[in-house]
Amino acid sequence: MFDIFKLIIFEKENPLPLYVQLFNKVKELIESEALLPDFKLPSIRQMSKELNINRVTVVTAFKELEKQGYAYTKPGSGTFVSNAYLVSPKNIHIQNNVVLDEVYNQDDISLINNGQISISQSTINFASATPTPDLFPVDDFKVALNQVLERDKGNAFGYQDSQGFYPIRESIAGILNKSNVSCIPDELQIISGAQQGIDIISKALLKQGDYVITESPTYTGAIAVFKSRGAQISDIELCEDGLNLNILEYTIKKYNPKLIYTIPSFQNPTGYSCTNAKREEVIKLAEKYNLYIIEDDYVSDLDFEGKNYIPMKSLDKYNRVIFIKSYSKIFMPGLRLGFMIVPSSILSNVIKAKHATDISTSGLIQRAFDLYIREGFWDKHARFMFNIYKDRYLKITNALDNYLPSSASYIKPGGGLNIWISLPFGFSINKLFNLSVSNDIVFAPGKIFYSSNSSQKHNNIRLSFASVYADKIESGIEKLSNTITSLQKISESYRNLPVL
Ligand SMILES: Cc1ncc(COP(=O)(O)O)c(C=O)c1O
Structure with a gap:
């Protein structure tokens, strides 16, 4: 067993009271992660015997550790290292x-x-x-990660298919097919977050000077991408029920844009949603004027009042909609994981753009998320x-x-x-x-x-x-x-x- 006593050495010249010295030593061991959360500290009797100090000194040091969030006591079991210190203001x-x-x-x-x-x-x-x-569901994700490491060993760390690990595309298609967006794994592109999805689509479809239509106001990250690709933005004021269709058609005729970027459900920042009828009309305009629509779905699942908006992708008879899904708001943003449903007409360009950007999204994360879905944790x-x-x-x-x-x-x-x-x-x-x-x-x-x-x-x-x-x-x-x-x-x- 790990011998904590070897790591606690008192200095004779130190003027601080012994209980403060003991507190400082244990605190240092916890902060340096030599002692991990839930590690059981030796009993008061053991501590006083091994370190040759008074029991009251140990009790006082333990109380201070507890007070400052470094330890907790389980009645009848002893004192344990806590993880509360991880969220102390300093950290x-x-x-x-x-x-x-x-x-x-x-x-x-x-x-x-x-x-x-x-x-x-x-x-x-x-x-x-x-x-x-x-x-964040850390414990459940840990189970999935550990199982992947056990199962796939080194394979989890190799380069992946740029389009995405096939089983996770199957799992995601399975979830979508239970909702009203149907797709097959071959239409899916795994991305390292929706932000990357917007960037990859722009890389695949836009040339310097091309126009993109956005809602006004809109998500700042999308504006930043379009500007960084040298695109010109034509923004249309967003109404409570979506864009005004006459203004949209007028703007399309005037600027001949390549893309419309829209967040049709619970838009960021306004919270406004486009009606289902307007969604169909916007798709018809995209077909009429030969352009693509980015449908940014970052929170459509959070429909608290049963509005039942239909994803544009499921109304997309003409294959004009690129559906981008972020998991950052309902899962863990730092995982950098999302997916797109990409029309077949642009899929190979999108895969090339993804490859040029980062070759593939982390294989370990894709595999762990796949297992996380299959084990029922996601639902x-x-x-x-x-x-x-x-x-x-x-x-x-x-x-x-x-x-x-x-x-x-x-x-x-x-x-x-x-x-x-x-x-x-x-x-x-x-x-x-x-x-x-x-x-x-x-x-x-x-x-x-x-x-x-x-x-x-x-x-x-x-x-x-x-x-x-x-x-x-x-x-x-x-x-x-x-x-x-x-x-x-x-x-x-x-x-x-x-x-x-
Ligand atoms: C509308 C919208 N789209 C995309 C993103 C980026 O999401 P991700 O973290 O998946 O890249 C955000 C993040 O806030 C967002 O608000």
């Missing part, structure tokens, strides 16, 4: 994680990314639409996440109905993870942002989601509830609403000052 780099799911490049937001505005652990984070790590986890998010959705919409001042408004999306709040024209979002940060609240300012200066016509903020614990939502919305009200009062009192 959380929240400043760097808080907003990474969107591209922020303006004003105060870049200060957050640079760590110049620091966000404490108590900050209520309405800016990130990414689940918190405590929701269980998807249900778990749905319930967690639904609870948060109900809490945030309830709180907004109760606290949001009448000058602000929002449209209930029915699902997804984002709520788009409209504020009166002229209201300073920058001031609201700064004041909210000092009140421990962050959100995403609406202007970052616009590719052109059309944001000047709007005044919005995006609230996401993926990262906010249910019991923090109401107080967060109340604080934010009070901040909006007090800022409005200040600006009204300035307006009412007599002109001298």
